[in-house]
Amino acid sequence: DGGITQSPKYLFRKEGQNVTLSCEQNLNHDAMYWYRQDPGQGLRLIYYSQIVNDFQKGDIAEGYSVSREKKESFPLTVTSAQKNPTAFYLCASSIVGTGNQPQHFGDGTRLSIL
Amino acid sequence: AQSVTQLGSHVSVSEGALVLLRCNYSSSVPPYLFWYVQYPNQGLQLLLKYTTGATLVKGINGFEAEFKKSETSFHLTKPSAHMSDAAEYFCAVRATGNQFYFGTGTSLTVIP
Numbered sequence: 001d002g003g004i005t006q007s008p009k010y011l012f013r014k015e016g017q018n019v020t021l022s023c024e025q026n027l028n029h030d031a032m033y034w035y036r037q038d039p040g041q042g043l044r045l046i047y048y049s050q051i052v053n054d055f056q057k058g059d060i061a062e063g064y065s066v067s068r069e070k071k072e073s074f075p076l077t078v079t080s081a082q083k084n085p086t087a088f089y090l091c092a093s094s095i096v097g098t099g100n101q102p103q104h105f106g107d108g109t110r111l112s113i114l
Numbered sequence: 115a116q117s118v119t120q121l122g123s124h125v126s127v128s129e130g131a132l133v134l135l136r137c138n139y140s141s142s143v144p145p146y147l148f149w150y151v152q153y154p155n156q157g158l159q160l161l162l163k164y165t166t167g168a169t170l171v172k173g174i175n176g177f178e179a180e181f182k183k184s185e186t187s188f189h190l191t192k193p194s195a196h197m198s199d200a201a202e203y204f205c206a207v208r209a210t211g212n213q214f215y216f217g218t219g220t221s222l223t224v225i226p
Binding site (some may be wrong): 004006027031033040041042043045048050088090092094096099100101102103104105106107108110 | 123146148150155156157158159160162165166182204206208212213214216217218219
């Protein structure tokens with residue numbers, strides 16, 4: 001079955017450390033997204049990409065970086081510049097274009113600070 | 115700019131009672147609207163999506179949503195709540211440029 005795989009499910013970061021969250025999809029979608037979810041704040045867009053080797057900042061990109069070297073993969077790095085990284089991170093993908101095509105989501109990665 | 119407003123961050127209903135979760139959107143063009151459900155420590159799962167021309171959209175697990183253009187609303191309903199419906203629900207709109215905008219979510223509690 002097609003879908004989105006996020007790993008790991010739980011991740012711990014030490015002070016001053018960069019960590020990378022993995023997101024892989026086999027839906028053949030061109031667009032991929034990263035969201036941060038905090039209690040009571042819904043989903044906030046970090047980065048999105050509509051095509052390989054191109055990506056755009058979302059609303060809260062500071063302290064994060066991404067790459068899109070392959071259509072299937074969109075890893076997110078949480079850098080030491082992100083001072084409050086504890087959150088639930090969701091990766092999503094969608095078909096590019098207009099219409100009522102929805103986003104598909106992975107099961108998330110919960111990041112905590114040691 | 116597009117936006118989505120969900121009225122009521124927490125809703126409690128008795129098992130077997132009507133579920134009504136409210137969503138209003140702002141859009142200058144025909145909207146592409148969605149409802150998602152999220153269970154604890156999981157991703158979002160699509161419940162239903164709006165189809166142009168339809169006013170009542172049926173989704174999974176017995177949920178429906180009614181599109182009212184005059185009220186810019188897309189409220190989610192279910193005639194009879196089940197314990198398994200307890201979850202977080204998100205309304206979303208798809209904008210041009212392939213961006214999606216989400217409401218802040220409504221947490222549904224079902225009381226036995």
